[in-house]
Amino acid sequence: MIKMVPQPIVDLKTGQVVIEEWLCRPIGQSVQEYFSTSDVETLWEREAACIQQALKQESTVPKAINITLSSLPYFLETSWEWEGALEITEWGPRQYDIFRLLPIIIPKIKERGMQIWVDDITPSSWLQWKFQKMDGYKISLADFKDECMVERFINEIIKRHKPIILEWIDQENLVRKARGWGINLGQGLIFEKNLKFANTY
Numbered sequence: 390m391i392k393m394v395p396q397p398i399v400d401l402k403t404g405q406v407v408i409e410e411w412l413c414r415p416i417g418q419s420v421q422e423y424f425s426t427s428d429v430e431t432l433w434e435r436e437a438a439c440i441q442q443a444l445k446q447e448s449t450v451p452k453a454i455n456i457t458l459s460s461l462p463y464f465l466e467t468s469w470e471w472e473g474a475l476e477i478t479e480w481g482p483r484q485y486d487i488f489r490l491l492p493i494i495i496p497k498i499k500e501r502g503m504q505i506w507v508d509d510i511t512p513s514s515w516l517q518w519k520f521q522k523m524d525g526y527k528i529s530l531a532d533f534k535d536e537c538m539v540e541r542f543i544n545e546i547i548k549r550h551k552p553i554i555l556e557w558i559d560q561e562n563l564v565r566k567a568r569g570w571g572i573n574l575g576q577g578l579i580f581e582k583n584l585k586f587a588n589t590y
C-alpha cells in the first residue's frame with residue numbers, strides 16, 4: 390500500500406501555488422526501503438505504482454511526479470501523460486548509459502505535453518545535466534553548507550534561462566533571499582503550513 394502526499398510549489402512573487410509535487414509514501418516501510426531494490430525492473434514496478442496513484446489524485450494545479458533516471462525507458466513504453474512535469478530524482482541506480490539516450494528520451498516526453506525537470510542539482514552533478522534540454526531545475530538548500538555556495542551555484546544555473554525551484558524553504562527570510570538570488574519558485578515547509586502564502590515581501 391502506498392499513499393501520495395502533495396507538496397506545493399509556490400510563485401514567490403504572488404504566493405500562489407502553481408504546481409504540486411506528489412510524493413510517494415509507502416505504508417509500513419520507509420521510502421528508502423521501498424525504493425531500494427536489487428534490479429531496475431522491480432524499481433520501475435514500484436515507481437509505476439506511485440505514478441498511477443499520483444494520476445488518480447485530484448488537483449486544481451498541474452502535477453509534478455517523480456521518476457528515477459533508470460526508469461525513463463520504461464516510462465516511454467507507457468501512454469501516461471498529465472499536465473505538469475516529470476521530475477527526475479537524485480536517487481536510484483546510476484544508469485550513466487541513459488545519459489547518452491536523454492537527447493532522444495527528453496523530446497519524446499515533451500511530445501506528451503509535459504515538462505521535464507531534474508531534482509536536487511548540485512555542483513557535482515551539474516556537468517551531467519548542463520547541456521541536457523531540461524525545462525527546469527530544483528536546488529535544495531539542504532545540499533549546501535553556506536549561502537555563498539548556493540548563491541554562486543544559482544548564478545551559474547540562471548545562465549541557462551530556465552525556471553529554478555528552491556527547495557527546503559522553511560523560514561520567511563529565505564523567501565526574500567531566494568527572490569534576491571533571482572529565483573521565483575519555492576518549495577518547503579513554510580508553504581505546506583500555509584498554502585496561500587501572503588505576498589508580504
